[in-house]
Amino acid sequence: MSTQRAATSSFAHFFDVREVLNFVIILFQAAVKHEPQGPVKSITLRPIDDTEFPLLKNLPVYDIQYFRALALPGDFKASGATELRGAVTSWNNCDHFCGFAYAVLPNYLKPYQATVKWICIRPRPKLWLTRADGSTKSVEKDVRFPKHSILAVELQDRDRLVVDGSGEQYGWEPQTSIMNWGEFWEKHGHWVNDEKIREEHGYGDVSGDLKEFLEDRSLYWDAVMESLWDLFGQCLDSGELKALSRDAREQQVRKWAEESASQARG
Numbered sequence: 484m485s486t487q488r489a490a491t492s493s494f495a496h497f498f499d500v501r502e503v504l505n506f507v508i509i510l511f512q513a514a515v516k517h518e519p520q521g522p523v524k525s526i527t528l529r530p531i532d533d534t535e536f537p538l539l540k541n542l543p544v545y546d547i548q549y550f551r552a553l554a555l556p557g558d559f560k561a562s563g564a565t566e567l568r569g570a571v572t573s574w575n576n577c578d579h580f581c582g583f584a585y586a587v588l589p590n591y592l593k594p595y596q597a598t599v600k601w602i603c604i605r606p607r608p609k610l611w612l613t614r615a616d617g618s619t620k621s622v623e624k625d626v627r628f629p630k631h632s633i634l635a636v637e638l639q640d641r642d643r644l645v646v647d648g649s650g651e652q653y654g655w656e657p658q659t660s661i662m663n664w665g666e667f668w669e670k671h672g673h674w675v676n677d678e679k680i681r682e683e684h685g686y687g688d689v690s691g692d693l694k695e696f697l698e699d700r701s702l703y704w705d706a707v708m709e710s711l712w713d714l715f716g717q718c719l720d721s722g723e724l725k726a727l728s729r730d731a732r733e734q735q736v737r738k739w740a741e742e743s744a745s746q747a748r749g
Contacts, residue, residue, distance in 0.1 A: 513740035580648030609654030
């Protein structure tokens with residue numbers, strides 16, 4: 484299936500760049516919410532020896548245990564904590580987000596003379612999730628937080644934004660999904676100073692990585708991405724949205740995204 488979407492000029496500068504980026508995040512959140520997954524059985528705070536694992540000092544570490552049987556998406560009865568619910572829902576979805584967004588944003592942001600790069604960082608989490616699944620999984624002695632995929636958007640005025648669709652997995656607030664470049668690094672991340680990684684994740688040709696990701700996606704993600712890519716284009720050309728206030732537009736896009744993702748799930 485083609486991932487190319489023709490950008491139109493009719494929406495250019497009606498929605499500002501941040502609003503366009505927010506539409507992408509809203510659509511992706513709907514896709515994650517309706518992803519078939521095992522429901523959480525328990526979320527347990529694990530005591531950590533700071534002397535043995537200094538990198539985890541002052542960092543809450545949680546074991547997640549899933550039921551084997553699938554249930555309706557969004558079933559997180561084991562925890563009422565909003566922060567943990569957000570973390571579990573977005574866990575390990577950074578490549579999904581970047582693959583979803585990178586397939587459309589470079590084209591649609593052309594009218595704004597903005598460029599998009601898929602890059603990779605070392606996160607500075609506020610919490611850490613490990614998967615237990617019935618057995619106590621020990622923390623590796625050489626603790627290394629995995630590299631985290633985000634998008635860097637450079638605007639016409641040389642200002643730069645970071646777009647992160649799965650930062651809640653680290654306990655980061657959902658309202659920080661779109662941040663100024665400097666503020667993001669100060670709060671959340673360490674730049675990965677590795678030439679190969681920079682090349683693979685945005686400072687070079689990422690078409691091969693994107694192609695591999697799109698080919699490896701599941702039947703659900705195949706269906707939901709196509710549906711939401713089309714919806715993204717429809718949103719940007721929608722006269723109905725343009726007639727609404729900004730807050731009302733966000734609510735309407737969220738409603739359409741929920742309906743589209745639900746239908747794609749079947």
